[in-house]
Amino acid sequence: MKKPNNAEEFLVSRAGEDSDFRERLLGKPKETIEKELGVTLAEDHEIHVHEETYTSTHLVLPPCSKLSEAEREAAKTGVASLEYLRKTLHDPAPALRSPAPESEYVRQHAATTRELVKAGRKSIRRGLDFLESTIDENGAWHCIRFNIADPDIPRHFERPPFISALCVLALECCDEAKAKALCTATKTYLANTIEYPGLWRYYRHLPQDLDSTTTCSLVIGTHPWILLGRNVPRILANRDEEGRFMTWVLEEDEPNVVSRFRIEADPVVNANVIAYLGDNPETKAAQRWLKSLIADGSLEGSSKWYPDTVTICYAITRAMIRVQPALDQLRPLLADRILGLRDEQGEFGNILQTAQAVSALYNTGSLESIDAKRQVERLLSSQHEDGSWPELLAFGDQSLKWGAVGQIGHGSEAVTSAFCIEALERLVEILRA
Numbered sequence: 001m002k003k004p005n006n007a008e009e010f011l012v013s014r015a016g017e018d019s020d021f022r023e024r025l026l027g028k029p030k031e032t033i034e035k036e037l038g039v040t041l042a043e044d045h046e047i048h049v050h051e052e053t054y055t056s057t058h059l060v061l062p063p064c065s066k067l068s069e070a071e072r073e074a075a076k077t078g079v080a081s082l083e084y085l086r087k088t089l090h091d092p093a094p095a096l097r098s099p100a101p102e103s104e105y106v107r108q109h110a111a112t113t114r115e116l117v118k119a120g121r122k123s124i125r126r127g128l129d130f131l132e133s134t135i136d137e138n139g140a141w142h143c144i145r146f147n148i149a150d151p152d153i154p155r156h157f158e159r160p161p162f163i164s165a166l167c168v169l170a171l172e173c174c175d176e177a178k179a180k181a182l183c184t185a186t187k188t189y190l191a192n193t194i195e196y197p198g199l200w201r202y203y204r205h206l207p208q209d210l211d212s213t214t215t216c217s218l219v220i221g222t223h224p225w226i227l228l229g230r231n232v233p234r235i236l237a238n239r240d241e242e243g244r245f246m247t248w249v250l251e252e253d254e255p256n257v258v259s260r261f262r263i264e265a266d267p268v269v270n271a272n273v274i275a276y277l278g279d280n281p282e283t284k285a286a287q288r289w290l291k292s293l294i295a296d297g298s299l300e301g302s303s304k305w306y307p308d309t310v311t312i313c314y315a316i317t318r319a320m321i322r323v324q325p326a327l328d329q330l331r332p333l334l335a336d337r338i339l340g341l342r343d344e345q346g347e348f349g350n351i352l353q354t355a356q357a358v359s360a361l362y363n364t365g366s367l368e369s370i371d372a373k374r375q376v377e378r379l380l381s382s383q384h385e386d387g388s389w390p391e392l393l394a395f396g397d398q399s400l401k402w403g404a405v406g407q408i409g410h411g412s413e414a415v416t417s418a419f420c421i422e423a424l425e426r427l428v429e430i431l432r433a
Contacts, residue, residue, distance in 0.1 A: 008230070026051055030046075075205045113373065119376070120427065124176065124421050124428075127417050131418065132182065134414045135182060139187070140159040140161075141415070143157070143394070143410050144412045145409075147409070148396075148407045148409050150407075158203075160203060162200065163410075165216040167419075172219075173425050174425050179421070187219060190216050190220050191220055195208065198226050198230045199234065200213050207248050209248050210247055210248075210249065211266075213231060214273050215272055236277075236282050239285075240265060242265075244289050245286055247264050247265075268305065268315040268316075275319035275322045278323050290316055290319075291329075295333065308393075310353045313356075314356040317363035320334070335366035338357055338360050339370070341353075350390075351389055351390060352389075354375065355379065355419040355422065368430065372430045372431055375427055382420075391413045393411050394411040
């Protein structure tokens with residue numbers, strides 16, 4: 001069955017209507033929920049069901065914060081402390097590597113379709129080998145934070161849960177055993193970084209946000225808090241007067257260092273919320289807003305966090321395939337918008353933009369509109385000897401258009417590689433057909 005948006009409410013209602021189900025839910029809650037919702041819950045997470053009576057009342061307390069009071073206080077002013085920022089940003093990152101030289105294979109061969117499919121699969125496996133070497137022992141992916149305006153500002157590694165979720169969502173299409181193992185390890189990491197009732201934040205000194213929360217929730221949808229929809233009320237409460245979802249989840253006791261650059265209704269964030277919550281009355285306004293941006297040709301420059309239009313299109317198509325058929329009418333229009341981003345040579349830009357354009361076109365059912373062989377060759381020729389693809393800007397505000405704080409970028413070879421593997425999977429599928 002399709003998981004209801006508020007599974008907890010659904011289970012309570014079902015128990016009120018079916019006495020046999022009620023007894024099973026009380027006696028064997030975990031097994032009953034798994035069977036009813038068609039999911040498999042984590043073995044190490046216990047489920048307890050309590051039954052109130054007319055003479056017995058239960059008060060359920062939320063878990064204590066993972067952070068101590070001192071840590072929470074430090075987080076509120078952490079952005080002003082270089083020492084604190086160093087703790088959140090981990091170690092200095094190495095200098096940017098030069099792009100890979102053009103592949104000898106691509107330069108010397110007019111490859112047949114069969115040869116390209118074989119080379120594509122080999123490239124995917126090399127990329128997975130590289131990713132396996134970069135993901136840490138906790139299952140966290142790394143990204144690099146850098147400053148476009150001032151290259152003298154040190155580059156730093158960062159490991160926010162959002163990065164891991166973003167990459168795993170791209171990697172989930174890969175059936176290679178190594179890809180599945182990487183996804184499993186990352187799901188464990190995301191579960192370990194969750195905050196009650198199912199929210200995440202990018203940095204400790206930033207408030208919780210819906211971008212991190214929804215991407216992480218999409219990855220670990222069978223975590224009991226996510227499965228039961230514990231975070232849904234908080235997400236729905238975070239809408240503006242027009243029904244669009246706001247980025248930051250601000251609470252009185254949470255850090256609020258975003259006031260200087262607090263731009264709320266972001267199209268990618270709203271697409272990710274729609275992908276998670278699905279097609280329901282609460283997401284209709286956000287859906288209409290995205291549709292209007294696409295129809296009016298207003299996607300370019302509409303996002304603070306994702307400056308590339310192809311990235312915005314990619315996120316919307318990911319939501320589109322998860323909420324079918326609600327956004328199906330956007331398929332041809334999105335395909336036209338994506339194809340219109342090509343330059344005079346028919347290219348989409350750098351290799352990350354190309355990878356996301358390929359996957360977005362696949363999601364719209366329009367990948368046959370481009371030369372799949374040419375795109376495979378381009379992906380192969382951009383891969384480093386160690387199996388990685390170049391570090392490129394994945395997201396970040398590159399101007400001061402949105403406020404006083406900007407020109408900070410985020411990206412890494414691991415991030416680019418995840419999207420390139422996704423694109424190769426899509427292209428190989430098309431070439432085999």
